[in-house]
Amino acid sequence: MIRLVQIMYFLKNYYFIMLVMIIQIKEIFAERKKYEQLYDDLVKLLGIRKVSNKLIDRIMYSRDYWPIALHWFMRGVVPAIPDIVVWPESTEDVVKVVKYAYEKEIPIVAYGGGSGVLGGAMPEKGGIVIDLKRMRRIKIYPRDLLVEVESGTYGMILENYLNKHGFTLGHIPQSLYTSTVGGWVSTKAIGQFSTKYGGIEDMVAGIEVVVPPGEVVVLKPHPRTSTGPDLRHLFIGSEGIFGIITRVFLRIWRYPEKRVFLSYATDTIEEALERVRTIVQSGVKPAVVRIFDKIETKKWFYWIKQAKNKVATIFVIEGNSKIVDAEAEIVKEAFKGTIFLGEKPVKHWLKYRFVVKEVSEFAPLGFVFDTIEVAINWSNATKLYYEVIKAMRNVEGTLLASAHASHFYPQGVCFYFTFGGIPPKGMTKFGYYAKVWEAAMKTTLKLGGTISHHHGIGRMRAPWLPLELGKMGYEILRKVKHAIDEKRIMNPGNLGV
Ligand SMILES: Cc1cc2nc3c(=O)[nH]c(=O)nc-3n(C[C@H](O)[C@H](O)[C@H](O)COP(=O)(O)OP(=O)(O)OC[C@H]3O[C@@H](n4cnc5c(N)ncnc54)[C@H](O)[C@@H]3O)c2cc1C
CATH class of the missing domain: 1.10.45 (Vanillyl-alcohol Oxidase; Chain A, domain 4)
Incomplete structure (x- = not known):
């Protein structure tokens, strides 16, 4: 069996290389002139180190982490390809590119880490991809608890830098190592520690954006401002459709004095949700709260006897030590009468929380896999969980449908659904994939939820x-x-x- 899979892998790779070669040859003969002009102009503006029209670069920037695009890619299909890739090193460079694109009416797509999961960074209409990752300067203002950071900075670089200086941003998405500050702001991202620290929108104090026809908008960082509609929010979540975010001022926190880990097992998800609701509505803000349904509890905590066929809930409570102790007592009180699982499950989750291999492991075997996050007020929360799971399972081909709840508010909760399956005979992968998405979106809308809690809209x-x-x-x-x-x-x- 393993041998067979290896042979399939080889054939797929070989097929892909052949296809790339064919595209390359076609490219050389047919479209060279157009790219040369664009290339020459941008080299003149930015210098040769910051521009590429090589096919390999263009293919690398043809998609983000949208799982269905990976399936297309493995079949040798490149559904969107930029004409050119540029790597600006300053806001002035970005201004030059936007001015040029505006004059020539060329599409321009901002690219951060490419970890977006909805095709948002796919250059659907070709044009210029502008990768911000060479823009990564960081400056801390300790007295104001602010950090000024360029938008191409990778999350982990920023968080490590802050930690070294005694601070944290408190924004720890699972994609911390592969996503950028600009990507976070433009997709309105959220981290695993959100119940205490909030989403990126709570952290953005100031922002710099380059908009057409190549002008710079600077909105300064204030503790609060009452100056008309908040234009920061025009750009937070705008996914690159208004301008290119080049610099951001983010609110930071002192590194937590103390951390407490707690975890529990309950019989049902509704019981866990109800207990967490009382905690967050009492004003307590544990940094991490995660409720894993029975399938996900089995996946994460199969090695814990008391968690068998149960729903696990984990907590990380952190901050000022006196407040942490008081918050831990309130959490313990709310989970009285359930099975106490101790610190181990939390430590286990903390150790493995960045490991993501399902998509890349299962995709080559023909398995279609994705996640869908939505949010809803408490009144309909349990209903939404059961109905979306049911709707996804009802799509022919689905083999797996599960969820965890990972971001909590006094008003409601975010559910993060996972599905996987193999398209039935006669159906394409995208056909199956689109049906599951449709089932989840329709059910969420019907129950009054929001179709996205933090991944954004993109193309999907x-x-x-x-x-x-x-x-x-x-x-x-x-x-x-x-x-x-x-x-x-x-x-x-x-x-x-
Ligand atoms: C394994 C995995 C785990 C994830 N976990 C989380 C999570 O915990 N929380 C979460 O919120 N998301 C998560 N995501 C989704 C993704 O990481 C986020 O959407 C992230 O914010 C994208 O950042 P990026 O730098 O990779 O952006 P990209 O994918 O490069 O771009 C995303 C969108 O933003 C635009 N954009 C990027 N940079 C700029 C800029 N400087 N100016 C203007 N527009 C810009 C792009 O054009 C595109 O539309 C995860 C993704 C993966 C693959």
């Missing part, structure tokens, strides 16, 4: 955005987009606008 969720925002809401978004970006060069097609 775009068809459902008008349903979420309503006719006029979506119309306003479209009008704002067209007012800022009259030539529609900024990530055209993303969010469907």
Whole structure:
């Protein structure tokens, strides 16, 4: 069996290399002139070190971490390809590129870590991909508890830097090692420690953005401001459709004095949800709260006897030691009468929380796999969990449907669903994939939830955005987009606008 899989791997890779060669030859003969002009112009503007039109670079920037795009890629299909890739090193460089793109009416797509999971960084209409990762300067303002950081900085680099100086951002997404500050802000991301520290929108104090026709917008960091609609929020979650985020001021915290780890097992997910609801509604903010349904409890904690056929809940409580002790007591009180699992499950989760291998392990075997995160108020939370699981399982081909709840608010909760399956005979992978997505989106909307809690919209969720925002809401978004970006060069097609 292993041999067979190895042979399949080899054939797939070989096939892919052949395809790349064919595209390359076609490229050399047919489209050289167009790229040469673009290349020459951008080299003149930025210098040769910051520009590439090599096919290998263009292919590397043809997709993000959208799982279905990986399937296409493995079949040798490159669904979108930029004409050129540039690596600016300063805001001035970004201004030059945006000015140029505006004059020539060339699409321009911002690229951070490429860890987005919805096709948001896919250069659907070709053009220029602008990779921000050479922009990574960091400066801490300790007295103001602020950090000024360029948008291409990788999350882990920023967090390590802050920790070394006695601070934390408190924003620890699972993609910490592979996502950038600009990506976080533009997708309105959230981290695993969100119940205490909030989402990225709670951290952004100031922002610098380059918008068409190549102008710089600077919104300074204030503790709070009452100066009309908050324009920061125009760019937070905008997924590159208005401009390129180049610099951000983020609110930071002193590194926590103390951490307490607690975990429990309950019989049902509704019981765990109810107990956590009382905790967050009492004003307690554990940094991490995660409720794993029975399937995910088995996956994570199969080695714990008392967790068998149960729902596990883990907590990390951190901060000022006196407050931490008081919060831990309130959590213990709320979980009285359940099975106490101690610190070990939390330590285990902390150790393995960045390991993500399912998509890359199972995709070569034909298994379609993805995650869908949504949020809902408490009144309909349990119903949403059961109905979305049921809707995903009802799609023919589904072999796995599970969830955990990982971000909590006094008003409600985010569920993070996982599904996997093999398309039935006669159905394409995308056909199966789209059906599961549709089932989850429709069920969420029907129950009054929001279709995305933190991954954003990108290209995959775009068809459902008008349903979420309503006719006029979506119309306003479209009008704002067209007012800022009259030539529609900024990530055209993303969010469907
Ligand atoms: C394994 C894994 C785990 C994940 N875990 C989490 C998680 O815990 N929490 C979470 O919120 N998300 C998570 N994600 C999703 C993803 O990491 C986030 O959406 C992240 O914020 C994307 O950052 P990035 O730098 O990779 O952006 P990219 O994927 O490069 O880009 C995402 C979008 O933002 C735009 N963009 C990027 N940079 C800029 C910029 N400087 N200016 C303007 N637009 C820009 C792009 O054009 C694109 O539309 C995960 C993804 C993976 C693969």
